[in-house]
Amino acid sequence: MGRAPCCDKANVKKGPWSPEEDAKLKSYIDQYGTGGNWIALPQKIGLKRCGKSCRLRWLNYLRPNIKHGGFSEEEDNIICSLYISIGSRWSIIAAQLPGRTDNDIKNYWNTRLKKKLLGRRKQQQAAAAATTVEHDHHHHQDHQQSPTSTSNGLSNSALERLQLHMKLQTLNQNPLLHNMLWPKLHPFQEKLLLQAMNDENSNNNIMQLPLLPQPIMMESPLSNIGKEIMINPTNIASETMAMTATTSSNTTTTTTTTTTNGILDHSNCSPSMMNNNNINVSSYGGAFQLGGGDFMMGNLDNGTTSSLVWWSNEFETNDVNYDRSGSFSSSSNDSSWDCALRSSDDAGLF
DNA sequence: AATACGTACAACCGCCCTCAG
DNA sequence: TCTGAGGGCGGTTGTACGTAT
Structure with a gap:
């Protein structure tokens, strides 16, 4: 059953806003x-x-402190790392970039950043040609039939993220992603990606990519190795999660803020992955182990700012699998991190 | 100069979620 | 518990503008 329209479409003006309307x-x-x-x-x-x-005009254009265009390299990095981690959750990504709107980021990604990172489709095809049968150009025509997924069940977004992930692995010195290191795909994930790109006629609609059972090893130097970041119990079930952890050299202070539908919430709900509420920055040289849980993490480190993306299959508590994505950022005297996490349900896409 | 093609971005559409009644 | 209005969000479209032929 359809819904009643929110307004009288016949008597409503559409199209660009005039300066008078804006005023x-x-x-x-x-x-x-x-x-x-x-x-x-x-x-x-x-x-x-x-x-x-x-509402849209106000949020995307008229409200104070809106920035348009001129995305910095740091913003590019954040968008890219978050997109790989959580996909097209533009509002969550926008929340990490003050002054940016989800619409702006979405447009920027679709029209410029994606091309900048992945190159043109033909280049992708050429890169994949060694191992795959060319078929990718059908995707646009597929929209009528299947606007958000490939025939094998991988969403276009997930496939795109996998392609991006693989692409970035091959770029040791990507000028855009300076000093950025990405965890390698598990061979099985890589195999499934190639299969997804090849298997035009597959009817498998429940394809899931398994997670790795161990942290990814990387060689990126990170100033906080050996330190311990304390995270307070946090309500993971919230729609949007934001945590801030502040550390200083020997003492650790923690400020935890959870945002549930825009309302600050400090209720207790500790996920099993945060054993003892500790995030232990181990000596994996950029990879992090978190409460002994199974997870993967990547980081980018430009010397003063590190951005992390990680995902886990241990993101559950009280027998409840949370299917929400969340993000947290933490700042310390010598570095600040922006992180995004994915739950087990979503992790299958990666 | 005219036309075709490509790009960027504002705005719209419609589905989903939340929550009050 | 159910229902529906309102808000939020991601996907898509429309159009102005720039560039190539």
Whole structure:
């Protein structure tokens, strides 16, 4: 059963916003706020616009401190690492980049960054030609039938992330991703990726990529090796998770903030992977072991900032598998990290 | 100069989730 | 417990602008 439309489509203006409309909307919200009801807003102001359209215009363009264009290399790195880790959760990625909107990042990724990293499709095909049968150019036509997945069940996003992952492995000195090291794919994951790219006629719709049973070894120097980052119990079940861990040389202080639907929440809910609430930065030379759980992690380290991505199949507690993705960032005197994690359900895509 | 093609980005569509009643 | 309105989100489209032929 369909839903009633949120507004009278016939009497609503669409298309680009005029400066007058912008001014009306901005001055009203500056003065009175949104009132928590976008649908009613345009009527109050006298705008012939859908409430959703007003919301979008405000969030993506009119609200204060919005940045447009001019993405920095650091922002590129964060977007890339988060995309590999959590996929197209643009709102979560945007939350890590102050002043950026999910729409902006999504557009930037689709139109520029993806091409910058992966190159053109023909180049991808050429790279894959040694081991695969060329078929990739059918993807656009596939949209009618299967807009979000390949015939073997891997989502296009997951496939793209795998391709990106493999591509980055081959680029020891990618000028864009300076000093960035990525964990290698497990041979079995690699095999499945190639199979996914080859197997045009496969009917397998439940393909899952297994996780590695051990941490990835890497050689990236990381200033925090040997230190221990304390993480307080955190409500993992929250829609969006944000944690901040602050460390200093010998003493460890922890500030943990969990955001549940925009509301700060410090309730107790410790996932099994965070044994003793410790994230132990082990001597794996950039790989991290976390509470003894099975996980993989990659990092990028430019000397002052390290960004980590990791995923685990131990992301569960109280017999509940959480299917939410989350992210946390931590800062210390000598480094700051931005991390993203994936739950076991999603991890199969990687 | 005209046309075709490519790119960037604002905006829309429609599905999903949350939560109040 | 159920229902539906509103908000959030990702995917997609429309269009202006730039570049190549």
